[in-house]
Amino acid sequence: MTGQPVFAIPVAGSVRRVEQRLSKAVDVAMLVGLGWDLDTQVFTPDPAHRLLGYRVCSVLGCGSEAWCRDGLCGGCSTRRSAAPGEPLAAFLAAGMGQRRRPGQRLCKVCRVPGAQRPAAANGLCRSCDHLRAVRGQGVAGFIGGDHRYGPAAPRPTIGTCAVVSCGRLVDRLARGLCGAHDQAWRKAGGPELAAFCSTSSPRRGDRQGRVVLRGLPERVIAELLLGVQACLGEGRRIMPTDLRAVVDHLREHQAGAVADLDTAGLPPAVRHLVHFTADRARLTCSDLASEYGKDVWDLRLWGWKGRMSFVGGGALHRNGRIPAPGIHQSWLKEAAKSWAGDTLTSTAPATVRTVLTAVGLFSEHLDRRPDHGEQPDELDRVDVEAFLARLAHLQAAGRLSPYSRAQAVDTLARFLRDARAMGLTRPGAPLAGLPDQIAIRTRDRSRRQHCREDDTGRALPQQVLTQLLDQDNLDALQALAGPGWRAAVELLAGVGRRPSELCGLRFDCLDYDEPAGADGPGHRSPVLVHDMPKVGKIGCRLPIHDREAAIITAQQARVRTAFPDTAQDALVLFPRVLKNLDGTKPVTASGLALAIRGWVDGLANLDSDGHAADGAPVPFPRERVFPYAFRHTYAQRHADAGTPVDTLKELLGHDTVRTTLGYYRVTAKRKREAADRMGPLQMDARGSQVRPRLRALTDSEALREQVGQVAVPYGICTEPTNVAAGGHSCPFRHRCTGCEYFRTDPSYTPELRGYLAQLLADRERLAVAVPALADWARRDAAPSEEEIDAVRRLLRANDEVITGLDDDDRAAVQAAITTIRTQRAQLDVSFPAELAGVVRQNPPVFFPTIELAATAQVDHG
Numbered sequence: 001m002t003g004q005p006v007f008a009i010p011v012a013g014s015v016r017r018v019e020q021r022l023s024k025a026v027d028v029a030m031l032v033g034l035g036w037d038l039d040t041q042v043f044t045p046d047p048a049h050r051l052l053g054y055r056v057c058s059v060l061g062c063g064s065e066a067w068c069r070d071g072l073c074g075g076c077s078t079r080r081s082a083a084p085g086e087p088l089a090a091f092l093a094a095g096m097g098q099r100r101r102p103g104q105r106l107c108k109v110c111r112v113p114g115a116q117r118p119a120a121a122n123g124l125c126r127s128c129d130h131l132r133a134v135r136g137q138g139v140a141g142f143i144g145g146d147h148r149y150g151p152a153a154p155r156p157t158i159g160t161c162a163v164v165s166c167g168r169l170v171d172r173l174a175r176g177l178c179g180a181h182d183q184a185w186r187k188a189g190g191p192e193l194a195a196f197c198s199t200s201s202p203r204r205g206d207r208q209g210r211v212v213l214r215g216l217p218e219r220v221i222a223e224l225l226l227g228v229q230a231c232l233g234e235g236r237r238i239m240p241t242d243l244r245a246v247v248d249h250l251r252e253h254q255a256g257a258v259a260d261l262d263t264a265g266l267p268p269a270v271r272h273l274v275h276f277t278a279d280r281a282r283l284t285c286s287d288l289a290s291e292y293g294k295d296v297w298d299l300r301l302w303g304w305k306g307r308m309s310f311v312g313g314g315a316l317h318r319n320g321r322i323p324a325p326g327i328h329q330s331w332l333k334e335a336a337k338s339w340a341g342d343t344l345t346s347t348a349p350a351t352v353r354t355v356l357t358a359v360g361l362f363s364e365h366l367d368r369r370p371d372h373g374e375q376p377d378e379l380d381r382v383d384v385e386a387f388l389a390r391l392a393h394l395q396a397a398g399r400l401s402p403y404s405r406a407q408a409v410d411t412l413a414r415f416l417r418d419a420r421a422m423g424l425t426r427p428g429a430p431l432a433g434l435p436d437q438i439a440i441r442t443r444d445r446s447r448r449q450h451c452r453e454d455d456t457g458r459a460l461p462q463q464v465l466t467q468l469l470d471q472d473n474l475d476a477l478q479a480l481a482g483p484g485w486r487a488a489v490e491l492l493a494g495v496g497r498r499p500s501e502l503c504g505l506r507f508d509c510l511d512y513d514e515p516a517g518a519d520g521p522g523h524r525s526p527v528l529v530h531d532m533p534k535v536g537k538i539g540c541r542l543p544i545h546d547r548e549a550a551i552i553t554a555q556q557a558r559v560r561t562a563f564p565d566t567a568q569d570a571l572v573l574f575p576r577v578l579k580n581l582d583g584t585k586p587v588t589a590s591g592l593a594l595a596i597r598g599w600v601d602g603l604a605n606l607d608s609d610g611h612a613a614d615g616a617p618v619p620f621p622r623e624r625v626f627p628y629a630f631r632h633t634y635a636q637r638h639a640d641a642g643t644p645v646d647t648l649k650e651l652l653g654h655d656t657v658r659t660t661l662g663y664y665r666v667t668a669k670r671k672r673e674a675a676d677r678m679g680p681l682q683m684d685a686r687g688s689q690v691r692p693r694l695r696a697l698t699d700s701e702a703l704r705e706q707v708g709q710v711a712v713p714y715g716i717c718t719e720p721t722n723v724a725a726g727g728h729s730c731p732f733r734h735r736c737t738g739c740e741y742f743r744t745d746p747s748y749t750p751e752l753r754g755y756l757a758q759l760l761a762d763r764e765r766l767a768v769a770v771p772a773l774a775d776w777a778r779r780d781a782a783p784s785e786e787e788i789d790a791v792r793r794l795l796r797a798n799d800e801v802i803t804g805l806d807d808d809d810r811a812a813v814q815a816a817i818t819t820i821r822t823q824r825a826q827l828d829v830s831f832p833a834e835l836a837g838v839v840r841q842n843p844p845v846f847f848p849t850i851e852l853a854a855t856a857q858v859d860h861g
Contacts, residue, residue, distance in 0.1 A: 273510025
């Protein structure tokens with residue numbers, strides 16, 4: 001549990017607030033369970049721990065850390081090199097021997113509480129061994145007594161070593177040092193004893209995983225323990241040797257905090273541990289109030305990753321041709337900090353950075369004033385107009401893209417609007433005195449550039465997608481990044497989820513729907529269960545194919561094999577490789593993007609569906625293959641198949657149809673080619689082709705034809721009155737299948753088949769309802785045989801015209817049908833709703849409530 005004192009004594013009331021925060025943040029109970037001793041301030045982790053563990057020397061009875069390749073510690077490896085002919089098994093079984101056993105041995109006489117001294121020669125302390133030699137006794141006679149002298153008596157202990165990190169027993173009174181440190185002091189030339197005792201590390205011969213923190217400042221100890229705790233929480237490996245090196249370096253330099261330590265010359269692993277520990281300690285001691293006073297914010301305090309600078313850095317233009325400016329004026333910087341701090345609680349940092357970049361551009365412009373813009377009450381509308389003119393100049397000079405210019409204006413307008421709504425212009429606030437003229441008006445905003453009509457969008461052509469999902473190319477991805485990334489790419493192409501949603505899939509994301517039929521449960525249909533954090537939806541169920549279900553099942557088996565001890569409900573489907581020993585941390589969308597980029601760049605060939613003048617295939621731009629392109633391809637594939645746009649909106653998890661329409665498009669060239677291909681196949685209500693063997697229309701003829709028709713259910717209408725009314729004024733009450741102005745083609749075959757099924761079902765249903773209807777009502781409501789025959793005739797004509805084509809023409813027509821249906825799916829959102837599915841006469845009563853009320857009034861009149 002947290003909140004307990006980290007040190008052997010309670011934290012005093014005079015400890016600074018920083019030390020109190022560090023002490024409260026350390027989970028003492030957890031660290032004690034891992035080997036932290038509150039009394040001795042020694043950390044001794046278990047050698048078998050998955051993150052703190054280490055190899056133990058294979059020599060019997062040694063127990064020291066084994067960092068040599070042969071599985072031996074340094075001392076045992078040195079001893080073995082002195083006897084190279086001895087077999088390794090025999091060397092390991094021989095053990096350490098009495099003289100080489102690690103640890104401090106006690107005198108055979110002075111070993112009782114209060115009378116403990118370290119053994120020197122013959123297993124006796126220096127005093128006992130000297131007295132034994134003066135008496136001329138053997139070791140056994142000295143210990144047990146002989147005919148001249150009685151048994152030896154224990155001598156009072158001298159104490160522990162004066163080196164604060166040591167804790168070993170002293171064997172002589174001269175300097176109060178243990179034998180090892182006394183030798184080290186003399187080898188160092190006899191430096192000042194106090195400085196030597198405060199900076200010396202523990203005895204290096206004892207390497208049994210022990211890390212002695214005793215003697216360090218309390219704040220440093222708390223920071224180190226917090227660093228160990230953070231490493232374990234994030235799944236980072238931490239070696240006792242690296243932690244010991246950090247402690248020795250801190251003790252040698254007498255640093256008061258880990259952040260004060262100079263890491264120059266340290267090994268990379270030790271230097272990384274120092275920086276990691278200092279960063280986590282700084283994060284623990286920080287809060288939002290203290291962060292507001294800095295010019296570079298740590299976004300982890302708001303729950304995000306990364307940093308945010310108010311003094312510039314980065315690049316505004318995507319090509320880096322203009323650096324993102326900082327905010328120079330103090331009043332504007334304080335306002336930007338207030339706005340950013342409030343916005344970061346609910347908005348991603350990328351959006352906030354975009355707004356701050358626009359504010360930085362405005363600040364850079366104000367810096368050109370004689371007063372450098374330090375007086376907000378001196379600003380005027382002229383400053384805004386000059387700023388807009390400067391953005392236009394930057395765009396003309398090629399230093400700012402048109403999109404970036406429009407974005408800068410819009411985001412600055414948002415900042416000024418939000419700042420006033422937050423009350424930042426009130427007296428005493430950062431923007432106090434800012435004139436109302438400092439605002440972006442509607443006419444100040446430039447129109448954003450939209451994609452050209454011939455732009456192909458971000459969806460991948462089917463030929464490119466087929467090449468990417470080729471078995472050989474997928475094998476190359478697996479060899480490069482592993483089977484997990486291969487499964488992620490295959491699943492991304494199949495289900496069209498956002499990259500972050502795919503990466504965050506849970507282990508149990510695969511479910512099945514079992515629709516119950518008349519004969520019991522039907523076929524089990526696989527469903528992908530996932531969340532959509534971007535739109536605030538959880539537990540979404542997406543129908544998928546058996547192919548994607550097989551990919552998920554295989555990935556689940558790999559994850560279960562890799563992490564057999566983790567509970568299934570805690571696992572993720574795509575666990576990351578590093579710092580994830582229990583399989584609970586998913587891969588990131590950026591990692592998926594890097595894997596796809598490395599894979600695509602390494603492919604030998606990736607061709608588009610076009611050809612050069614010499615017939616050679618045109619290479620496909622590899623930069624167009626990125627994770628989100630698979631989502632656009634998924635949308636385009638559904639649109640080509642005729643999926644209604646409102647259904648596709650739900651599949652993609654969009655809030656509005658407008659967003660869905662931006663995910664796929666049909667270019668003007670494809671529309672024109674499809675229209676020219678389908679023109680000769682167009683037929684009238686009798687099933688006769690209207691213009692067989694028609695040449696390709698000119699631009700003016702195609703435009704005139706489009707103007708002279710209007711979309712109706714299952715085809716188009718050319719009746720002038722109805723065309724002028726946009727399909728709302730049919731003089732024949734929408735009896736399209738019997739009207740000479742009606743036109744249809746094979747692209748409407750699915751709708752005509754559905755309409756025929758509806759007619760037949762209505763006929764059967766009304767036949768059963770005879771007792772409930774009068775004869776005239778039943779005749780008016782029931783579909784006529786002539787209407788059913790007309791629909792069947794159109795379907796038969798569509799099938800015959802397709803069957804009569806050769807293979808090449810049939811393939812071209814099918815491609816044209818796909819294009820036409822995709823375009824039609826985009827028109828569904830604006831098609832008259834009252835005409836959808838209506839080709840027969842409307843019911844005679846349009847307002848039954850009013851009609852009944854009028855009838856009742858007449859009856860009672």
